[in-house]
Amino acid sequence: AQRDMVVRWIEQLARVIARLLKSGTAGDLDLARGEIQRATAELLGPLAALVPQLDAPTAAEILADPDRVFAWAQLLDLDGIIADATGNAEAGASARSRALLLAEEACRRSRSERADWKQWVEDRRQP
Numbered sequence: 001a002q003r004d005m006v007v008r009w010i011e012q013l014a015r016v017i018a019r020l021l022k023s024g025t026a027g028d029l030d031l032a033r034g035e036i037q038r039a040t041a042e043l044l045g046p047l048a049a050l051v052p053q054l055d056a057p058t059a060a061e062i063l064a065d066p067d068r069v070f071a072w073a074q075l076l077d078l079d080g081i082i083a084d085a086t087g088n089a090e091a092g093a094s095a096r097s098r099a100l101l102l103a104e105e106a107c108r109r110s111r112s113e114r115a116d117w118k119q120w121v122e123d124r125r126q127p
Helices: 002-023 026-047 056-063 066-085 089-109 115-125
Strands: none
Touching (some): 056 089, 066 089, 066 115, 089 115
């Protein structure tokens, strides 16, 4: 039930960000980035300051829950999209690369087959 809530929350956030990206104003993009930061802080809780400093396997190990790791990967991907939209291609590529590594870790650590996660990873591997 909690996993479904997190998935719905991120999907809703992705829709909001897509609308904000279409408007294209700097203020809207700042608002979107703020929402991602808030969601990330809530998702990671007291580990929010620590795990972004770690490599993907170590961060995934500390977070322990593959659903949480995958959700964080999705948020990082959205942050990368916003960075691109604001003209910071280097930050965008870095965020999306980290998102992909975290999503791959989540797939490896999941106890069940997650076709939707694997498809997400494959979609992001393509140029």
